[in-house]
Amino acid sequence: MKEETIYLDNAASTKVDERVMEAMEPYMLETYAVATSDFAYSMGIEAKEALNSAREKIADRLKGDSEEMIFTSGGTESSNLALKGAAEKLLEKEGKDHIVISKIEDFPVLNTAKVLEKKGFEVTYLDVDQEGFVDIEQLEGSLKDETILVSIQHANQEIGTLQDIEKIAEICEDHDVLYHADATHTFGRVPLDVSKIPVDMITLSSHTIHGPRGIGALYVREGTPLKKQMDGGFQENNLRAGVENIPAAVGFGKAVELIDEEENERLEEMRDRLIEGISSKIPDTVLNGPRKKRTPQNANITFQYVEGESITLHLDMRGIAVSTGSACFSKSLEASHVILGIGGDHERAHGSVRFTLGRFNDEEQVKKVIEEAAEVIERLREISPLGKGGE
Ligand SMILES: Cc1ncc(COP(=O)(O)O)c(C=O)c1O
Incomplete structure (x- = not known):
């Protein structure tokens, strides 16, 4: 790594x-x-x-x-x-x-x-x-x-x-x-x-x-x-x-x-910054899961018109490791049963990206992830066959 x-x-x-x-x-x-x-x-x-x-x-x-x-x-x-x-x-x-x-x-x-x-x-x-x-x-x-x-x-x-x-x-x-x-x-x-x-x-x-x-x-x-x-x-x-x-x-x-309460509060603040930063900077996103009653370390977002697999690969090229509920990413080749379970369709599951925070992440990293994700999504949408930009 x-x-x-x-x-x-x-x-x-x-x-x-x-x-x-x-x-x-x-x-x-x-x-x-x-x-x-x-x-x-x-x-x-x-x-x-x-x-x-x-x-x-x-x-x-x-x-x-x-x-x-x-x-x-x-x-x-x-x-x-x-x-x-x-x-x-x-x-x-x-x-x-x-x-x-x-x-x-x-x-x-x-x-x-x-x-x-x-x-x-x-x-x-x-x-x-x-x-x-x-x-x-x-x-x-x-x-x-x-x-x-x-x-x-x-x-x-x-x-x-x-x-x-x-x-x-x-x-x-x-x-x-x-x-x-x-x-x-x-x-x-x-x-x-x-x-x-x-x-x-x-x-x-x-x-x-x-x-x-x-x-x-x-x-x-x-x-x-x-x-x-x-x-x-x-x-x-x-x-x-x-x-x-x-x-x-x-x-x-x-x-x-x-693990202490202070650390959990820090994770929660970073999570909120990540969710807010991504949703305000990138159009056509959907937060998967509730806004408040969620674990302090989890943000899961669907980027419409783009494949989660492409997003993770492009973020990886920029040094960012995340995961996706896209079928191509799973060994079973099935889309996330969780996103489908909450009533999402296959497209929503395919475009979902899970960001999960831990002790060694900091605010600077969160800022960088928002910026890099915005660039990656914009580029991918330009060439997306799933709709926007690719039409
Ligand atoms: C909800 C949940 N339960 C259980 C496990 C499995 O735990 P372990 O990897 O310690 O077997 C996982 C995977 O990490 C999980 O996400």
Whole structure:
């Protein structure tokens, strides 16, 4: 990667903070014992202490108990454990077989639900409105005696929509249904307090907050029925077997410690400047997702009459890294299911560009991105076969 790259794809992954790297290193080179050796020798005790201290930092941020925090290999595994674990357990125990998710969930939830559907579970896919909010009435109406679990994300990965998770959790509690929320894009960035909100399970990932990849966690409220998915040893409260990844867990804990409210406010200011700058400088743009109730780091904009893929390639040539919901950009060659889910057509999805901010971005970069984007869009529209300029 070029030195001068302006990286605005922090929802895909973030640069690891050097302080996180420093915190991790001793657990690879000095204290490398496994946590289950704590009964045998002192290095094992130190390793276990480090693991549990990281667990506490992560649990504290959610106001949960550290015993309710299960380390996994990332957000994908956490959501697999939540959905498959609850579905299998409650089918076995109570004969229940119904799951509810939203249409715009990210693939770890969406594709896990599809796998369960193929195995015979019934899945309801809830609609969302034009800004990506779940229809609360439809949610309530979809719940029945056989419903095991509702899985609705805290915020959307592409358009940043922040769901009314309090309301969703209350409804689930009233109907005695489990509620799982994927908080990959909100953890640390948007407050979430499990002592006040009755969420049963929460998916977390480290690499969206400047922590290492390959580590995440599932918050599991005490008493939640869950069947282990990774069989083997008895680690992680006997819910996830395998030698614990202590260096990564320590890094995840450090990453959480480093996020503060000031940083989140700074991201929000940059996000607003980016949205306002682009919409005022470039004609024919559409903001995807709500103006206010969105994550502090996300701006997603459709540039009409231009392909998102061309925009990203041209911005890349100018040293700016962003992503798009265009079909050509995705491995499945399908346009963004999120933009289509909010009622957008294929053109809107193809022209969408996601800008996601992180700790290492600054106001100067935002200014530069607005200027470069204006130039790129103007040039592309001149040669666009999609309408304006190309007519
Ligand atoms: C909403 C959401 N959930 C889960 C994941 C997967 O997390 P991980 O990469 O840690 O498996 C992603 C991707 O980063 C995501 O966007």
